[in-house]
Amino acid sequence: MPLWFPQGSPNLPPPKPPPYTPRMTTAVDQVAEVEREAREALEGAADEAALEAWRTRVLGRSGTLTGILRGLGGLPAEERREVGQAANLAKQALEAALEARQDALRAAAREAATRDAIDVTLPGRPVRRGRLHPVTRTLQEITRIFERMGFQAVEGPEVELDEYNFERLRIPEHHPARDMWDTFWVDEEVDGRQPLLLRTHTSPMQIRFMEQHEPPIRIVVPGRCYRYEATDATHEWMLQQVELLAVDEGLSMADLKGTLQEFARQMFGPQRRVMMRNSYFPFVEPGVELAxxxxxxxxxxPTCSVCRGAGWVEIMGAGMVHPEILEAAGYDSDRYTGFAAGMGVERIAMPRYGVEDIRLFYQNDLRFLRQF
Ligand SMILES: [Zn+2]
Known part of the structure; x- marks a missing residue:
């Protein structure tokens, strides 16, 4: 007959389980149970104090395992031998386990201690020293040269009244010179006065200072100025300017030239020569460009990036303070004369640092700025 079903198919009755025979708990089982419990407890012991408590409870003078060994005397001779052997083996095994656990805990403690510690052998991280922006440095250098010559550094408001920025510097509304100085206007007023604008030069401080002081005057005025300007490589809508003003009895063009020549020598080198060319600014008479x-x-x-072959570099405008401005300040223009000058700081910084585009100064690109 062909065998259609493998042997042990569901048609066959399941095999019978072996008959249940209860096992007697012997003294040897008791030793095994004590050891099992002790090992479990040892795993849970997390520090030296817990280990010591465990040792006392299991292996100590009245410990559980010690109790079994002590009770051997009351057992029948053959059982005593068997239980004694098991108990001694358990004791050795538990002592070894205690030692292993102790080592493990100490190693973990050492590792935790070094993990949070300061490694004094680690080389320090270099601290990068910051430095001043090249335009700021140039501005400070210019200001300090004039301070050494006896000029006092003063600063004025960047948001200025039209009156100070233009009117009282002899640049009335509709004056063609205003075209050169188009700026940003502010739609508010100060002390009921307006119009307000972002100053186009630091020259307003000439008027503000003369209002408050009597001659002799020697001031140098550094600060930011603004122009409503289409930017390109040589024009920015914000620039730094340094203005100079001296008013005293008997000042002449010779004082102006001597002061600026000394400035040029301190700024650009002791061999420098200066040249003055006639120019026009509404608030001076006569006016010059200084190169x-x-x-x-x-x-x-012709390939020189500073002068492009011209041999001369224009660095500022200057001139003798217009007598009308002195009169407007309440000074007697027959007794007092003065000279003034103004220079763009970027125009001086650019050739010195070899920067060909003024816009780079204010883009805050650290790759550019870190070169200086
Ligand atoms: Zn040159």
Missing amino acids: VDCYACPGND
């Missing part, structure tokens, strides 16, 4: 001979080439190198 310094090129400090980067012999003066005739």
